[in-house]
Amino acid sequence: MSATAAPTTEPLSRFHHQDGDWLWVGADQGSGFAKRVAGDHNPLHDADAPRFCVPGDLLFALVVHRYGLAQHFALSFRGMLRADTPLHFPPRPGREFAIADNDQREYVHITHDAPLPSDEAARLALIRAYVGCSGETFPDRLCPLLAEAGVMFNPQRPFVVYDSMALDLERAPGMDVGVTPLDASLTVNGKRADVQFNYRIEDGNGVIGHAVKQMVVSGLRDYDAEAMDAVIEAYQARRGS
Template identity: 45%
Template sequence: MFLDEFHTVSDDKIIISAEQASRFAKEVAGDFNPIHDPDAKRFCVPGDLLFAITLSKYGLSQNMAVSFSGMVGRDLPIVMPTKADEAIELKDENGKLYTTIEHSGDVSHNESLISAFIRNYVEFSGQNFPFILVPLLDKHQVMFNPKRPLVIYESMSFNLDTLDIAQPNLELVDSTLEVNGKRGDVHFIFAIKDGDKVVGKGDKKLIVSGIQPFDKVVMDEVVTNFNELKAAYRPA
């Protein structure tokens, strides 16, 4: 599967280098969040990459819920369970938990379906900023601190009516923001479609920290910088 170039396997553990994580974020997800840059002080592996590797190993279930409880750093060995229990827990060698994936219903191990689902979900997820998040922040007249942007992917869940899917694609249905002091809880509600037919639905949750009043000039500059980074990026 195409994910092989974005991680290495050693015994029952996966290891993701900063370069592999950064390439996945930029080249597959179109995600230029500086937290995924190899030289970032607070570097972390994209949650979507951990989820994608889990799907490739254990299969695509009709009902799945992934939650992130820790940030995976560069070259950190993550133990992959030998079997897919109802809750798949990704931990380091010291037992610290980073990701939990709950799943139920039928399971597909069809590599073509799983690969297509991963690519479509990750591409959708990578559009969160600026295309979905910025208009939502503008609507509520709040924003993150541009000097210390911190937008954390906390959880995601979806339910599929069937696994008999020829070409999955994801579409945004709704987006919501609930502000509580300096924190904002964001939900992106999406439909999972096969052609024109809706075959499932899902919900992705982000945490926005450092909430402050919206400043269009400043946010426009953040978006411009993002777009310039994206335009200037050249795969190695």
Template identity: 45%
Template sequence: MTAIPAFLDAYYAAGPDGSVRVSAEQASAFAKDVAGDYNPLHDVDARRFCVPGDLLCALVLGRYGLSERMTFAFRDMVRADEPLYLPEAETDTGSIAVRDADGGVYLEVERAGAVCRDPGSIERFIREYAAFSGKTFPHYMIPVLEEHGVMFHPDRPLVIYDSMGFELETLAFGEPVMELSDRTLAIEGKRGSVQLSFAMQEDGEAFGAGWKKLVISGLRDYDDERMRAFVEHFRERKAAYEAERDGMQPRGYSG
């Protein structure tokens, strides 16, 4: 097992029974301060609040290490303070399932290849992926929706983080950079799946690639005016949060 990088200590709590719990405040702080993700589902007072998928990925990477090849499949949304159990891994390859006390699965992970256990390298990878992932909306998603002439319901957006994966040629990296390499949208009726592909680089040299998949429900014809208003509201929320943070850092903020 790997020691979870210290910077994640602000975003979860370890229970005496070996469980991991994430409060609404911790989850919201990770989403905004690490990932730059202002999805309303991660607001502390959100009616349908859920823990960011990127935080679950980060905890898995921190616990088991960074493997050369990994896939993460999300099976259910995690609510605030839900006890999660990350099992002891018998080997560095194979499957891992993050479960609740009743055995319900929230995240399934497949991993293969060599493993990096250096906390510094793992932290840099987590921070870079979270920052990339946090740009999903509006930076990466809006252009592909507009291209296909569809959008989600602006009053009741339902965009689910389905899965992500990557394959690395080396684990001996210093400062990794993730850049969008492609984005696609597959539409089936009122449902669509967006795949964002990314390249892993350092000093301009590629050393890996990966993807993130999201599922959108309730697709409808693209309305430029309504989508512009939605994006503007998103930016206003971000600006208001950052202004408040600069004046008074919220609980769980790590700088």
């Protein structure tokens, strides 16, 4: 099923603070974006979570909103961003650049090659369609991959985060943009699994490009169907609350 723009029409300004070229995200803002826009109920994005981190989807949205679209656009996340950490968004970046805090610690490395002119409404439509796919990641797409590989995360301390995101676009989207999940794969490396989800991006005039989301699942252990069923049940309850 193709993911279209999420029902919320809340502006991105609701989900961050800004002072010139500095932006930061409060815990309530990051949690609200994860749940209301991305449909992502990962416990790491609960506002009161001890290990709270700003959603990668929100960082993606802020970068697209700030710098626009490009034929090749990729983000690599370099660590967990805590709430209220000011980040500097360079005003005139080159093809490759980083977003870092006041101590020059990088949190996002970006490739933005061959900019595509687009209006703000079209960019927001693509953002909402793209991040909306996160609501399908767990348990719908990830759990079958874990079961097939015979591994799972620690149900008491789940650690599932985005590692990178990339889009390849032939042209700017229209307002009716949608993102369709394609194939997915999981590779186990010791106590860590690298997961890749592929997508097709299209609008009313046809396919305009493809996208990839890569995740990291840490703290792997042998798959336990009963334990995973309990995790899924609790997650679905969070979804419906």
